Amino acid sequence: MSWRHVYRWDLDKTYLETDFESVRRLLTIAFEKPEEKTNVPGSAALLRELSREREGELPSRVAIVSGSPRQMRKTLEAKLELDGVVWHEFHLKPQWENLRRGRFRAVREQVGYKLPLLLRSRLKTDGLTGVRETLFGDDAEVDAFIYSLYGDVVGGRVQVDELVSVLKAVGAYEDAIGKSVAAAEKLPAEDVVERIFIMLDARTPPAFFRPFGPRVIPIFNYFQAALVLFSGGHLDAEGVIAVARAFLERDGRSADDLANFVQDVVRRGHLPGSALQDLGLAVQELTNVANEAEVIWKAVQRFVDLGSARRFLPPQPPEMDYEALLTHLRSRHR
């Protein structure tokens, strides 16, 4: 089977609003029913649109990689079904096994859990040669780091000795290092990671992610992601409208708020003005989108407001120093 594109999603704080900040909330989350779980605004609409089958096109592959314990599989799968999302892989963390085997570092550590999983998923899935990927994470953990490292390992820019050194630095167990190295050695070098969206759930300032280069796109919401994905040909205008509607109708946002979101992502260099023009033209062809069309017209005005100001897309770093990046990320979470 061949695939058009791969979308890899984290769940907690990326797809679902999850508050781990207190033991009470943690217990509440564990016993929540699928219908009680709350989406990050727009996440369900966006993932639904990305996974939707399109006539005459290859299907997109959706892979969920979550740090939630495996015991929650039934509830989380039921939640995704309720949201109308189609997925092809669903990975959860073996927390009980980690505790049973005394691997306490692995309970919190994410790099040693997610990186081998991502690499093995890429290696073991048929029909992925040359297929590009878009990854979704958040700023609560080290998703920008894991996804960037994954992209550079697959792209052949991180050699085995550096990979081992980085994994040791994060405290990954030997078996995780071994699995990562084995997969990395077998994967053909392909530059497949197109974009990494980081949801700013913890309100980290966007400039904090500049050292990761332009591939990492900090977003404040999934309307911004939908716009960028539209510019990359992943979504059509109807898809963007569906996400905008989620914000207008279910999140209580105004057309002005959404127009400001557009200007923000344009100003930061992640959305070209031509995409806004294309979106405006496409929306003219749609019916029953008066409210969403108002957003687009206001956004065009905001675009004009930027005038000749430069766009501040982060420059591509000459080479990624992953140990320095890890220190940088941890400085925020300390």
Place this chain on the structure above:
Amino acid sequence: MPGATVTPGRPTTIALDCMGGDHGPVEAVEAAAQLSLSRPDFHLILVGDVNELGPLLDEREYEPGRISFRHTPDWITMEDSPRTAMDDKPEASVLVACHLVADGRADAVVTAGNTGAAILAAARKMGRIPGVRRAALAAVTPTEQTHGPNEDPFALLLDVGATLTASARDLVTFAIMGSAYAEAISNNPRPSVALLSNGTEAHKGPPEVVGAHEMLAELSEVNFAGNVEGLDIPRGSVDVVVTSGFLGNVVLKMLEGIGEVISELAKDAYARRFLWRFGLTMLSSGLRQIQQALDWEQYGGAPILGFSQPIIKAHGRSKARAIGNACKVAVKAARSDMGRVIERAVAKVPSVEEEGTQA
């Protein structure tokens, strides 16, 4: 009247001139970022050089739905001649901010820049209220007595520097505008208004003050309390004190200076002798209250009265807190429909309107 009327339920939008203050755009951007997180009821349009403002915002926590930018590479400095700059820099940030209000895209302007430029920009883009010949900068000053039903610990002093001189009729207009402002913003149903002079008697003072006294004494629309002297300002004998811009500015700066000197003297005394340190520690809560009352940053900015839409002038050396408070004052003024309130008050007084307006 051009511009937008604040619609209930719609967030009030402030056009914030980010370029003019002594500290550059960093403090304005910091204020905007903080307000975007704490005040869901209003939006900010940051006016200025986005090449500078954008990276500053990106280094901060902010809510992007409540902030947008209007790029303009020009601004008027404190050294620029306001009148010349109006023509030389038609895209100056303060002019653009006023244009956004006139165009209905924003409800009020806040600027920490050149006062003269702010007044001329407002006159050019938003227009003066019919009957108002000169605008007035109205500042709040801390007082011993409280004012109005909210028991505000401050009185309104105007003009504090919009213009140097004022005729008798200008002073009467200032009195009407100050009274209307205090009524709308402080919910004070009939604020007392006085002229600043060198004696309480009606004949004391320069001719324009004596003339204004005669006219105000005849006006039933203003709760005129006669003349007050300088010492009545900190005492808070009246709710609104009216004077010319030159004198008002001198008084305001002197009050600010006294506050800063008291604070410095206390610090000095604390460092010098153990007994003084002990005494100051015992008095610390009282001293803190005095310091708070004299802290100009907490009062935000001063409204420039006389224009059809609100424009708030923040102190040139404002930091983020003061600019944030100035934005809150602007929101309040916009929601009170300040321009129309003053227009109605001025229109009720035919003798003032007859004189007409000057450009």
